[in-house]
Amino acid sequence: MPELPEVETVRRGLERLILGSVVASVEVLTDKSFRGDPAQLAGRAVNRIGRRGKVLIIELDGQLSLVAHLKMTGQMVYRSDESGWGAGHPTGSLIGQLPDASTRVILRFTDGAALFFNDQRKFGWLALMPNDQVAAIPLLAQMGPEPLDGDPWPEFHRRIRRHQRTSIKAALLNQAVVGGIGNIYADEALWAARTHPASLVGDLSDRKLRAILRAAASSIELSLSLGGSTDRNYVDAEGRPGAYLDFAEVFRRDGRPCRRCGQSIVKTRVAGRGTHFCPHCQRLKPASAKS
DNA sequence: CACTTGACCTGTCCGC
DNA sequence: TGCGGACAGGTCAAGT
Numbered sequence: 001m002p003e004l005p006e007v008e009t010v011r012r013g014l015e016r017l018i019l020g021s022v023v024a025s026v027e028v029l030t031d032k033s034f035r036g037d038p039a040q041l042a043g044r045a046v047n048r049i050g051r052r053g054k055v056l057i058i059e060l061d062g063q064l065s066l067v068a069h070l071k072m073t074g075q076m077v078y079r080s081d082e083s084g085w086g087a088g089h090p091t092g093s094l095i096g097q098l099p100d101a102s103t104r105v106i107l108r109f110t111d112g113a114a115l116f117f118n119d120q121r122k123f124g125w126l127a128l129m130p131n132d133q134v135a136a137i138p139l140l141a142q143m144g145p146e147p148l149d150g151d152p153w154p155e156f157h158r159r160i161r162r163h164q165r166t167s168i169k170a171a172l173l174n175q176a177v178v179g180g181i182g183n184i185y186a187d188e189a190l191w192a193a194r195t196h197p198a199s200l201v202g203d204l205s206d207r208k209l210r211a212i213l214r215a216a217a218s219s220i221e222l223s224l225s226l227g228g229s230t231d232r233n234y235v236d237a238e239g240r241p242g243a244y245l246d247f248a249e250v251f252r253r254d255g256r257p258c259r260r261c262g263q264s265i266v267k268t269r270v271a272g273r274g275t276h277f278c279p280h281c282q283r284l285k286p287a288s289a290k291s
Numbered sequence: 292c293a294c295t296t297g298a299c300c301t302g303t304c305c306g307c
Numbered sequence: 308t309g310c311g312g313a314c315a316g317g318t319c320a321a322g323t
Contacts, residue, residue, distance in 0.1 A: 003316070055318075071317050075302080102301090121300045123317070139318075166294060175318080183316050231316060232303090251316095272296070274315075 004180030005223035011238025021109040033104035036128035046089035053179035060113045073233040074124030082114035093239030142176040147217035164202030189216035196282045197270045250276040
């Protein structure tokens with residue numbers, strides 16, 4: 001679920017809530033959700049919260065990092081008072097009493113607060129490792145530029161042109177081509193750039209690829225301003241949903257009219273994923289016809 | 292290599 | 308209401 005805007009929203013929340021907090025203890029309820037030795041966390045303060053693509057990086061004392069990937073259903077929910085809703089419980093939280101059935105790991109802090117890693121489907125993970133090993137995680141080592149980086153185009157261009165025979169949708173989902181995009185923002189970017197998701201990269205002009213990258217950046221920026229997208233599971237660090245899907249043009253809008261031309265949005269399968277687009281605005285190979 | 296498909300899990304929704 | 312099957316936002320291993 002969580003893509004760049006959702007993970008960044010969680011990151012900002014955690015930065016506000018646990019920066020400087022000292023870990024008292026860690027409880028691992030589901031073994032496969034935690035890699036490394038959880039006991040190593042005790043006594044360490046949180047020094048920095050970073051992010052690369054969809055990966056969250058919590059740096060602690062002693063050159064250690066707690067790396068987190070939320071995958072489809074992961075949540076990082078903070079409670080200032082572990083034994084209940086918490087004194088600082090914000091309005092609008094979708095999450096009730098914690099831990100709940102999906103809680104996999106609990107970090108307890110010395111001030112009585114706690115951070116709950118919830119993950120219904122158990123695809124996500126936390127991994128504790130030395131700082132200098134983080135960049136070597138294959139996903140991070142291979143990751144392409146992010147749409148909101150200073151000038152992602154040259155590197156994006158170099159990387160996407162290695163994948164001429166695959167669909168633009170598959171290429172956008174490939175984190176080694178561009179970091180942080182998932183199913184929602186891929187569909188939104190392709191609608192904005194009037195490109196059919198099944199178009200082959202090799203059939204698209206540089207100008208079109210550039211427009212798609214810019215469109216992805218715009219969708220991600222708008223989503224960031226709205227706290228991300230909540231379809232089912234996603235919540236921020238205080239349990240609140242994001243509002244972006246109210247503004248989405250195609251994602252989960254199949255059967256409803258395209259806001260540009262009025263034709264019904266269609267849902268199909270491209271690159272093995274549910275894919276939403278406007279059959280009128282997004283024709284196959286529109287770029288080769290134009291360029 | 293580039294590319295596709297299925298696997299990893301649990302929960303929900305839809306049709307019968 | 309119950310049951311089976313399809314499907315869900317992400318990556319990775321294994322296949323062509």
